[in-house]
Amino acid sequence: MSVRQSLLTILEQGPCYGYQLRTEFERRTGGTWPLNIGQVYSTLDRLERDRLVERTGVGDEGQHYYEITDAGRDAVRLWLTSPVSRTGATRDELAIKLALAVTLPGVDVAAIIQTQRTATLRALQDLTRMKMTSDAPTSADDLAWSLVLESLIFTVEAEVRWLDHSESVLVRARANAAVAPRPVDGDATRRGRPSKATEEHAR
Amino acid sequence: MTSPLLHLDGVAMHYGTGSTAVNALVGVDLQVHHGELVAIMGASGSGKSTLLTIAGGLVRPTSGEVILAGQWLSQLSAGQLATLRRRTLGFVFQDFNLVPALTAIENVALPLELDGWKTKKARRAARDALGTVELAEQADRYPDDLSGGQQQRVAIARAVVGGRALILADEPTGALDSHTGEVVLRMLRSRVDQGAGGILVTHDARHAAWADRIVFLRDGRVVDQAEYAGVEHTLRAHRA
Numbered sequence: 174m175s176v177r178q179s180l181l182t183i184l185e186q187g188p189c190y191g192y193q194l195r196t197e198f199e200r201r202t203g204g205t206w207p208l209n210i211g212q213v214y215s216t217l218d219r220l221e222r223d224r225l226v227e228r229t230g231v232g233d234e235g236q237h238y239y240e241i242t243d244a245g246r247d248a249v250r251l252w253l254t255s256p257v258s259r260t261g262a263t264r265d266e267l268a269i270k271l272a273l274a275v276t277l278p279g280v281d282v283a284a285i286i287q288t289q290r291t292a293t294l295r296a297l298q299d300l301t302r303m304k305m306t307s308d309a310p311t312s313a314d315d316l317a318w319s320l321v322l323e324s325l326i327f328t329v330e331a332e333v334r335w336l337d338h339s340e341s342v343l344v345r346a347r348a349n350a351a352v353a354p355r356p357v358d359g360d361a362t363r364r365g366r367p368s369k370a371t372e373e374h375a376r
Numbered sequence: 377m378t379s380p381l382l383h384l385d386g387v388a389m390h391y392g393t394g395s396t397a398v399n400a401l402v403g404v405d406l407q408v409h410h411g412e413l414v415a416i417m418g419a420s421g422s423g424k425s426t427l428l429t430i431a432g433g434l435v436r437p438t439s440g441e442v443i444l445a446g447q448w449l450s451q452l453s454a455g456q457l458a459t460l461r462r463r464t465l466g467f468v469f470q471d472f473n474l475v476p477a478l479t480a481i482e483n484v485a486l487p488l489e490l491d492g493w494k495t496k497k498a499r500r501a502a503r504d505a506l507g508t509v510e511l512a513e514q515a516d517r518y519p520d521d522l523s524g525g526q527q528q529r530v531a532i533a534r535a536v537v538g539g540r541a542l543i544l545a546d547e548p549t550g551a552l553d554s555h556t557g558e559v560v561l562r563m564l565r566s567r568v569d570q571g572a573g574g575i576l577v578t579h580d581a582r583h584a585a586w587a588d589r590i591v592f593l594r595d596g597r598v599v600d601q602a603e604y605a606g607v608e609h610t611l612r613a614h615r616a
């Protein structure tokens with residue numbers, strides 16, 4: 174998650190101190206991604222190191238204020254005008270689990286899909302209830318929250334569709350022996366560090 | 377729990393014989409209670425539509441029993457079945473199925489008048505039903521003068537008018553854009569929350585999620601059921 178860019182973007186509005194930044198971030202993102210205050214300060218330290226912000230003074234209660242620099246403003250503009258990269262594969266636990274499951278013998282992939290789909294549908298029902306009980310937005314913060322909620326709903330829906338698709342692909346693939354699961358490849362170990370037994374055998 | 381509004385008990389439906397036989401439904405058990413919306417999901421050919429036509433008493437199953445509002449459908453004559461359907465069930469279709477030559481209120485009053493209600497009484501009930509879907513002011517408009525979303529809301533009013541208790545909706549949002557589809561689902565949900573029962577056939581998980589229970593069909597069998605159990609999403613805690 175882009176905590177660094179988010180905090181910098183909020184700082185473009187004016188100087189802030191750590192707790193204030195955390196509150197502003199959470200308020201503007203519907204409280205969806207709570208921030209640890211330690212994470213806020215370590216991010217501010219890195220931003221300061223990179224000369225994107227600087228400390229401007231100390232408040233009545235000893236809190237340090239941070240202000241954005243010109244380089245920081247350029248970084249904000251670049252972030253807001255550049256697309257978020259979708260070219261690399263994010264590490265998705267479910268995709269990894271299914272990928273391994275279809276290649277290893279003795280794993281009931283259909284059961285994995287079914288269990289996951291039930292859980293994912295329940296999550297979708299829960300998100301939908303939140304949406305059902307939400308009134309039309311009456312502030313920018315409400316609007317931000319409704320967009321975040323919709324984003325989660327669409328993501329979870331996509332997972333259900335992908336699971337359905339995987340299930341039908343699996344049914345078709347079962348007829349093809351070439352794609353049957355197989356045990357760990359014995360040859361692969363030779364590429365790594367040789368075992369002692371192998372070395373002795375070689376002598 | 378009170379007895380269900382609809383109970384499908386071991387329902388099976390087979391078409392054809394021998395090598396061409398098709399098992400459209402195999403041993404399906406399903407209950408729908410008052411105040412409960414059940415979504416049926418599944419790929420094309422999974423048996424969704426067959427299930428809806430059997431639940432609506434339009435087709436008799438090959439085996440198993442359908443109990444609707446306490447009545448065993450297998451024991452009813454065709455005439456009794458038609459009367460029960462007219463008084464208990466309301467259908468909502470993807471393409472609205474309103475009569476173009478009738479106004480919104482006439483469309484909603486039609487099933488009551490067919491059931492022998494006096495026109496004045498039927499119109500009063502229809503006006504109330506249109507009010508519940510926030511269309512009282514469009515009562516005298518013809519379907520062609522209404523948007524798709526408004527037409528579908530008229531169809532929902534028609535499905536529940538006169539105290540009919542079970543709404544059977546077949547892809548009711550299929551012809552609507554995303555926002556209008558949601559307005560229609562909100563109306564459907566609200567009718568159910570006020571005591572009706574509903575079956576919502578959809579291929580769209582986002583729409584199925586408005587239901588209390590989601591039933592998955594594959595090759596005529598129920599393979600999965602997800603019930604809303606008030607699962608606490610971590611978001612709730614953050615929002616509190």
